[in-house]
Amino acid sequence: MKENYLERVREVLGEPSWRYRDPEAWRTLETELGLGLPADYQEIVDAYAPAQINGHLYLSHPATERWNLGEWIRSTADGWSQIDWDDVDVEGDPRISLGVSDLVFGSPDGLIPIASTDRREMIFYAPRGGNGRGVLFVGGEGEFFEYSFSFAEWLYRWLSGEEVTGPGGSAFYPGPVAVRDLPMTVDDHPPTRYGPPRGM
Secondary structure (H helix, E strand, O other), X not given: OXXXXXHHHHHHHOOOOOOOOOHHHHHHHHHHHOOOOOHHHHHHHXXXXXXXXXXXXXXXXXXXXXXXXXHHHHHHHHHHHOOOHHHOOOEOOHHXXXXXXXXXXXXXXXXXXXXXXXXXXXXXXXXXXXXOOOEEEEXXXXXXXXXXXXXXXXXXXXXXXXXXXXXXXOOOOOOOOEEEEOOOOOOOOOOEEEOOOOOO
């Protein structure tokens, strides 16, 4: 029986808030990008974002003015596009896996940034990877690591302490998962919420 990682993520993150759920915001973003983002990723973002998870992982949302996912994708893709990748010795070069000659960001033929950490790790969705099934790449410091996971599986494994951001990249904390809603105004100081006990 196939593991339901979306359900497992919900179990460890706790009760979702659904603060900004907005199907129209997703339709607008996907039209701009020219592709559909993974359904499990959208579900997790709608349920919890904008949020910082376990002190490291940041998720933005397409329906908010602050921490806006569309703006973040555009600015992040632009920043990564400024790098002359032909002059960089890239370990785990996504071009090989994707079968492309140019490394592009923010388009269906390349890598779409979907999440980041405060440890300079960027999580990308590659819609054309995995023979068109879509794969995730985690990039940082001139290295890319490919994972044939759904976003929900990747997130569950990351929260469980597996090295899914490259060797030595685990960020495991025993006990309940911390979810901090990101402040929506300068004077906003949202409390940190915790998922249920995990027996870890």
